[in-house]
Amino acid sequence: MTVAPAPVREPAWSLPRTAIGLWVTESLIGVVITALVVGALLIWVPADLGGPVPFLRWAVPVVAVLDALIAVFVRPWLKHRVYRWEVTQDAVYTRTGWLSQTWTLVPVSRIQTVDVTRGFLQQLFGLATVAVFTASSQGTVRIWHLEHGVAQRVADDLAARAERTRDQAT
Structure with missing residues (x-):
């Protein structure tokens, strides 16, 4: 006879706090790679070859910086709070x-x-x-x-x- 598992409830354990450091490091690596790619596209693709319009030359970096701040300073802490x-x-x-x-x-x-x-x-x-x-x-x-x-x-x-x-x- 198979015993049914206990009812699903909030899992008891969260991850160790060192996981936050790992996620911050992963985010920093992603931010650096994204910055290099976006920077290269904004700098090296001339406008006559379909390069970014002037609006994108300032809007894309602003969005990238906001995303980087969230990825490094917010997302790892939220992950740690919710992963059980x-x-x-x-x-x-x-x-x-x-x-x-x-x-x-x-x-x-x-x-x-x-x-x-x-x-x-x-x-x-x-x-x-x-x-x-x-x-x-x-x-x-x-x-x-x-x-x-x-x-x-x-x-x-x-x-x-x-x-x-x-x-x-x-």
């Missing part, structure tokens, strides 16, 4: 997004694989991502940017529980 995760006895679930929220729940009995991955920037900040896979294309849960030790313990625990659940089902 939890591993219960019966399920793994996450909630992401602030304007459009996504809840993803995977029962432990459906887990097939648990991976821990660390991108280059994650390694610099001591973070890792736990990915919990099921046979369903819609059932993958990713717990982003956990402290590396926490991520490893969560993955080990989930893999052991999923194995016990499979053993009990056979």
